[in-house]
Amino acid sequence: MSHTLGIRQAQKQKTRQALMDSALQLLEHQSLSSLGLREVTRAVGMAPAAFYRHFTGTADLGVALVEQALGSLHDTIRAAIVTTGSSEERIDRAVALIAAQVRTHPAHVRFIARERHGGVAPVREAIGVQLRAFGDEVAEALGADPESAGWPPEDVRMLAGVYVDHMVMTASALLEGDEGSEEAVLATARAQLRLVTLGRHHWLD
Amino acid sequence: MSHTLGIRQAQKQKTRQALMDSALQLLEHQSLSSLGLREVTRAVGMAPAAFYRHFTGTADLGVALVEQALGSLHDTIRAAIVTTGSSEERIDRAVALIAAQVRTHPAHVRFIARERHGGVAPVREAIGVQLRAFGDEVAEALGADPESAGWPPEDVRMLAGVYVDHMVMTASALLEGDEGSEEAVLATARAQLRLVTLGRHHWLD
DNA sequence: GCCTTGAGAGTACGACTGTTCACTGACTAC
DNA sequence: GTAGTCAGTGAACAGTCGTACTCTCAAGGC
Numbered sequence: 001m002s003h004t005l006g007i008r009q010a011q012k013q014k015t016r017q018a019l020m021d022s023a024l025q026l027l028e029h030q031s032l033s034s035l036g037l038r039e040v041t042r043a044v045g046m047a048p049a050a051f052y053r054h055f056t057g058t059a060d061l062g063v064a065l066v067e068q069a070l071g072s073l074h075d076t077i078r079a080a081i082v083t084t085g086s087s088e089e090r091i092d093r094a095v096a097l098i099a100a101q102v103r104t105h106p107a108h109v110r111f112i113a114r115e116r117h118g119g120v121a122p123v124r125e126a127i128g129v130q131l132r133a134f135g136d137e138v139a140e141a142l143g144a145d146p147e148s149a150g151w152p153p154e155d156v157r158m159l160a161g162v163y164v165d166h167m168v169m170t171a172s173a174l175l176e177g178d179e180g181s182e183e184a185v186l187a188t189a190r191a192q193l194r195l196v197t198l199g200r201h202h203w204l205d
Numbered sequence: 206m207s208h209t210l211g212i213r214q215a216q217k218q219k220t221r222q223a224l225m226d227s228a229l230q231l232l233e234h235q236s237l238s239s240l241g242l243r244e245v246t247r248a249v250g251m252a253p254a255a256f257y258r259h260f261t262g263t264a265d266l267g268v269a270l271v272e273q274a275l276g277s278l279h280d281t282i283r284a285a286i287v288t289t290g291s292s293e294e295r296i297d298r299a300v301a302l303i304a305a306q307v308r309t310h311p312a313h314v315r316f317i318a319r320e321r322h323g324g325v326a327p328v329r330e331a332i333g334v335q336l337r338a339f340g341d342e343v344a345e346a347l348g349a350d351p352e353s354a355g356w357p358p359e360d361v362r363m364l365a366g367v368y369v370d371h372m373v374m375t376a377s378a379l380l381e382g383d384e385g386s387e388e389a390v391l392a393t394a395r396a397q398l399r400l401v402t403l404g405r406h407h408w409l410d
Numbered sequence: 411g412c413c414t415t416g417a418g419a420g421t422a423c424g425a426c427t428g429t430t431c432a433c434t435g436a437c438t439a440c
Numbered sequence: 441g442t443a444g445t446c447a448g449t450g451a452a453c454a455g456t457c458g459t460a461c462t463c464t465c466a467a468g469g470c
Contacts, residue, residue: 027324029324029326030238030324031236031237031238031239031323031324032236033235033236033238033239034236034238034239034324110322113322114322114323114324116322117315117318117319117321117322117377117381118236118319118323119232119234119235119236119239119319121234124381128381155396158393158396158397158400159400161393161397162397162400165374169370169374172322176322176329176333188363188366191360191363192363192366192367194404195363195364195367195401195404195405195408196400196401196404197404198403198404198407198408198410199399199400199401199402199403199404199405199407200400200404201407202403202404202406202407203400203403205403
């Protein structure tokens with residue numbers, strides 16, 4: 001599949017990426033429904049009309065951004081679930097993973113948090129699909145865990161939903177707080193996961 | 206304090222409310238950062254310049270909407286926490302309360318969910334203040350509960366945060382799903398609360 | 411090597427935006 | 441009763457917006 005693509009295609013993908021990067025930067029201080037097509041092209045330094053060579057409109061660009069922000073995260077998350085160790089260690093690793101993701105890709109995280117309930121329906125839908133996919137994958141991983149033996153599948157899926165929601169909440173909490181409060185947010189996140197883990201241990205009592 | 210206010214002031218408050226109502230309606234399909242001042246006045250049927258008699262801009266209007274959407278909810282939530290009964294009964298009542306709130310004021314709930322991480326900083330801040338106040342109030346109510354005896358205050362506050370976050374998540378989940386999936390969302394919400402309650406029982410083990 | 415393709419430039423269009431200003435006329439204080 | 445206050449009007453301002461059009465010219469297929 002990785003056949004070398006021509007100079008032309010390569011250049012097109014490059015400017016497409018430039019459009020997405022500039023858009024992501026502009027979205028730091030506004031939401032997608034107010035992002036102008038001209039605004040993006042101006043930031044990249046090209047004519048407005050050229051935008052249409054890559055996207056049908058800003059909504060389309062938003063969907064592409066969702067793909068980029070969440071598409072590559074599936075394997076990472078799946079791997080995080082199946083790590084071994086005590087509950088405490090696994091919680092630490094999961095929270096550290098979220099913190100790392102927020103630190104390395106803050107703009108992507110902000111975009112997802114902002115547009116998850118934002119005003120652009122296709123983008124909302126795309127994020128919903130991705131998060132539901134995360135939930136399914138986490139549920140599958142949890143189902144394989146011996147601790148989930150005897151659990152009804154819908155309860156496993158419910159628990160997976162808690163983990164995914166908590167991940168999103170923690171990520172956006174990290175963005176909102178000033179950088180000094182990072183450790184406090186992470187400590188709360190760990191405590192919350194401990195609470196859930198405790199409930200999980202006694203679910204079938 | 207309830208001294209009859211003149212015809213003039215009454216009329217002003219009336220149009221102010223009309224502006225807020227129209228804005229809320231327009232915000233059903235877009236976010237605040239893309240809401241135009243002219244758009245709102247057009248919906249109300251008055252001249253654009255008159256807007257400034259009531260708000261300094263759309264951000265100011267948004268903050269007023271936050272106040273209206275969440276300001277009156279404090280007593281309701283506080284009352285919901287202190288109800289008696291078994292854990293199961295209390296969970297049912299809490300979830301029913303959320304469902305009722307979403308059913309009676311869907312536009313307000315959508316606005317809060319959308320702008321909580323939206324592109325307008327003052328509005329984000331106002332929502333954050335209100336939700337933190339909810340958390341504090343819930344924490345205070347939880348602290349009075351005999352079940353929380355021996356809990357460190359920060360753990361009580363953490364638990365309160367879980368409840369508030371869960372409330373917001375459930376509310377927005379109700380909005381996203383089609384009306385047929387309401388009972389499924391509520392069932393999941395109840396299960397999640399049961400999980401947290403279970404963890405709560407064993408927190409000090 | 412030539413012919414086709416297509417990314418991007420440049421220009422122009424009408425519609426819409428936030429903000430200002432002088433104004434009107436119903437209410438209110440005295 | 442009269443003078444002043446002030447919510448709302450209507451016109452005008454300079455910008456910005458999305459979109460359509462023709463044009464250019466480097467890359468790629470044959």
